[in-house]
Amino acid sequence: MPKVVITGGAGFIGSNLAEAMVNSGWAVTAIDDLSFGSLNNLESIKKDSNFQFVKSDICQSGALDDACKDTQCLVHLAAYKIPRYGGALKTLNINNDGTRAALECASKYGLKFILASTSDVYGKNANPPFKEGDNLVLGPPFIRRWAYAVSKAFDEQLAMAYYDERELPIVILRFFGSYGPHNHRTWWGGPQAVFIEQALQNHSLSVHGDGRQTRSFCYVSDTVRGIKSAIETDRAIGEIINIGSINEISIEELARKVIVLADSKSEIEFIAYEQFGGRYEDVRNRVPDLAKAKRLLRFEPKISLDQGLTRTIEWHKRFARMSD
Numbered sequence: 181m182p183k184v185v186i187t188g189g190a191g192f193i194g195s196n197l198a199e200a201m202v203n204s205g206w207a208v209t210a211i212d213d214l215s216f217g218s219l220n221n222l223e224s225i226k227k228d229s230n231f232q233f234v235k236s237d238i239c240q241s242g243a244l245d246d247a248c249k250d251t252q253c254l255v256h257l258a259a260y261k262i263p264r265y266g267g268a269l270k271t272l273n274i275n276n277d278g279t280r281a282a283l284e285c286a287s288k289y290g291l292k293f294i295l296a297s298t299s300d301v302y303g304k305n306a307n308p309p310f311k312e313g314d315n316l317v318l319g320p321p322f323i324r325r326w327a328y329a330v331s332k333a334f335d336e337q338l339a340m341a342y343y344d345e346r347e348l349p350i351v352i353l354r355f356f357g358s359y360g361p362h363n364h365r366t367w368w369g370g371p372q373a374v375f376i377e378q379a380l381q382n383h384s385l386s387v388h389g390d391g392r393q394t395r396s397f398c399y400v401s402d403t404v405r406g407i408k409s410a411i412e413t414d415r416a417i418g419e420i421i422n423i424g425s426i427n428e429i430s431i432e433e434l435a436r437k438v439i440v441l442a443d444s445k446s447e448i449e450f451i452a453y454e455q456f457g458g459r460y461e462d463v464r465n466r467v468p469d470l471a472k473a474k475r476l477l478r479f480e481p482k483i484s485l486d487q488g489l490t491r492t493i494e495w496h497k498r499f500a501r502m503s504d
């Protein structure tokens with residue numbers, strides 16, 4: 181039976197991927213320090229004989245090394261995201277030390293290595309839709325949001341160096357706004373997670389800035405199909421590939437859609453960027469070019485935003501009932 185190790189396997193994308201891989205006949209080991217992940221996310225597979233969970237910090241222990249023995253593929257998802265409210269050190273350190281540790285393990289055991297990168301690396305590039313060869317236009321270091329993009333750009337370069345100099349079969353996937361069940365229910369999980377929580381409680385939906393910034397959102401089962409395809413095919417080795425949806429929506433429109441789908445009485449409150457602390461720079465438009473994903477991974481998202489949000493709202497409601 182083929183085996184995959186997933187770092188960050190108790191997190192949002194990791195737990196959905198773990199479930200999909202177990203259901204497709206793979207043995208799966210998920211490693212997570214539970215800093216943001218939760219064992220609740222693994223409820224459906226935790227008793228499966230082909231699934232193993234290891235609680236460990238990937239930067240600090242030999243647990244990752246142990247898990248990588250007798251394995252075909254390492255999917256590296258463990259990371260810290262945009263430090264929107266806190267400091268940048270964890271994002272910079274974990275994303276760099278963790279990725280180096282994961283690459284070393286993959287190299288030691290000759291595993292295929294899938295790196296989770298992000299649309300944030302396109303930064304302030306003003307010419308969407310973004311192709312994988314486009315320039316990464318990042319802001320200055322005194323704006324801490326860029327710590328995330330810088331750390332992931334470094335990770336990408338590091339993975340490419342292992343591919344070039346150590347012949348490690350790597351694939352870099354740049355995810356664009358994945359959402360769905362198991363997403364963190366705070367800003368860590370993205371704007372849709374916060375909007376759904378606020379709408380279900382009939383609180384105002386906090387839209388940052390003027391709300392006219394646009395994003396594209398990809399339901400997690402689609403994101404997971406992209407990752408699974410990258411695990412299973414050799415066509416993508418040595419490549420960087422966008423994974424997301426081409427349907428752009430403004431953040432204000434997203435908030436209004438959530439209010440309707442959640443049947444909520446909430447209104448929208450616009451919050452100036454200065455109000456949430458520190459200097460901040462937002463990205464105006466963000467949408468991927470998916471030609472390469474289609475060609476190499478046969479990837480095309482299938483779930484519409486309305487379908488995906490409806491399912492996600494149901495999950496948030498179930499979660500709220502479980503916590504009562």
Ligand SMILES: NC(=O)c1ccc[n+]([C@@H]2O[C@H](COP(=O)([O-])OP(=O)(O)OC[C@H]3O[C@@H](n4cnc5c(N)ncnc54)[C@H](O)[C@@H]3O)[C@@H](O)[C@H]2O)c1
Pocket residue numbers: 187188189190191192193194211212213214215216217218236237238239256257258259260261274278296297298299354355356357358359364370
């Ligand atoms: N969700 C998205 O829309 C999105 C978009 C772009 C990129 N990504 C990338 O995809 C990956 C997964 O994102 P996610 O949304 O599932 O995030 P998540 O926070 O839900 O999952 C990351 C997991 O990594 C774990 N983790 C963090 N530091 C660790 C450490 N030192 N050792 C072990 N585990 C650690 C956390 O506990 C968490 O469970 C990340 O690399 C992220 O940067 C996600």
